[in-house]
Amino acid sequence: MYKAVRGTSDILPEEQPYWRYVEQKAAEVCRLYDYRRIDSPTFEETGLFTRSVGQGTDIVEKEMYTFDDKGRKSMTLRPEGTASVCRAYIEHGMANLPQPVKLYYLASIFRYERPQAGRLREHHQFGCEAIGDDDPALDAEVIDMAWRFFASLGLTGLTVQLNSIGCKNCRPAYLAALTDYYSKYANDLCPDCRDRLSRNPLRLLDCKQPGCQPVAGAAPGSADHLCGDCAEHFARLRGYLEALGIPGNVNHRLVRGLDYYTRTVFEVQPEDGGGQSTIGGGGRYDDLIAELGGRPTPAIGFAAGIERIVLNLKKQNVAVPVPTPPLVFLASVGEAAKETALKLAADLRGDGCGAIAATGGKSLKAQMRQANSLGARYAAIIGEDEVKAGTVTLRDMASASQETLPAARLAARLREAL
DSSP states (O other), rough: OOOTTTTOOOOOTTTHHHHHHHHHHHHHHHHHTTTTOOOSSSEEEEEHHHHHHHHTHHHHIIIOEEEEEEESSSEEEESSSHHHHHHHHHTGGGOOOOOOOOEEEEEEEEEEEEBTTTTSSSOOOOEEEEESSHHHHHHHHHHHHHHHHHHHOOOSSSEEEEEOOOOTTHHHHHHHHHOOOOOOOOSSOOHHHHHHHOOOOGGGGGGOOOGGGHOOOOTTTTTGGGOOOHHHHHHHHHHHHHHHHHOOETTTTTTOOOTTEEEEEEEEEEEETTGOOEEEEEOOOOHHHHHSSSOOOEEEOOOOOOOOHHHHHHHHHHHHHOOOOSSEEEEOOSHHHHHHHHHHHHHHTTOOOOOEEEOOOOOOHHHHOOOOOTSEEEEEEEEEHHHHHTTTEEEEETTEEEEEEEEEGGGHHHHHHH
């Protein structure tokens, strides 16, 4: 028997209210900040991700779903959303629009990693990108937008972790200091970190292996090695966040898992969760557009994992709207009555009224049980007598009271009840 592939899941009807709730709140907050939706292809040329995400990252080296198409071109299922948005920004000449260009997406993301709660091999993200401005006020606005989004969902007990990892001018000196520090502990590191030490030392701070945690905890902080411009940018950002009342906690180990980040990086986490329970995060990527062939263009964005958001909604017992049950269930006895019921149901739907007509030849008693299980407010019963008289018997499912009325008046009677 076939089952869902490991690391994927079916989002069943009973789960859908959570997902629609998150998507609705995402669209609402994007409207407030004037972000416009963009949908990019599920797969792109592999080079787009190896160039943007970084060769030394776990995503590129271990987690991408890559395949050759029939034209023998290497393609990759989207492992993150920012690179595709930047490619679209360049390809469609968005640099000629008023800047910053503000875009958001809801997309499936694919990474071959160990499945865990809230993070599957196919998972889903809500993401925002603001491209074309290097003002730290924009950084503050993006973080404010993320904070407002989570607050609008009803989530509480969250913290903002914040750091600056500098720019291409000051980062080399920091990486040298980091390498010098970690070299003293090379024999104590996990195999991945020993490899990162020579190829991508910034990723050392992102290691989740318990044995590497003490070393990472005492490592030099990037915020202590910033150039004047980056230090000023970070100080102004912290001032803006304070003015906005957003609790930004500086975390010197925060680097994020993608190579394109510059300066600001941030994550939103539950207070008792730690880094592996992060529900959203992002940062500035001022060099990425140029790396992908566009002209130098500063940018910042964030993304939130929908699966992890849903887990937190359930954990905090946040009530979400549920679909409205059908207003009326049309029960019928006999073929002529079934035909009448089908036509009445179609007319009611055309009038904007939720209606279900019984199918399958069940007894009237079974049909009424079905109406009750569906949560229908009314049952309209049609039998031989009703067909001959052109009437329906309308039963209130809560009170069990019922009345007989002309079939032509059913829609009007239901509107009156509403």
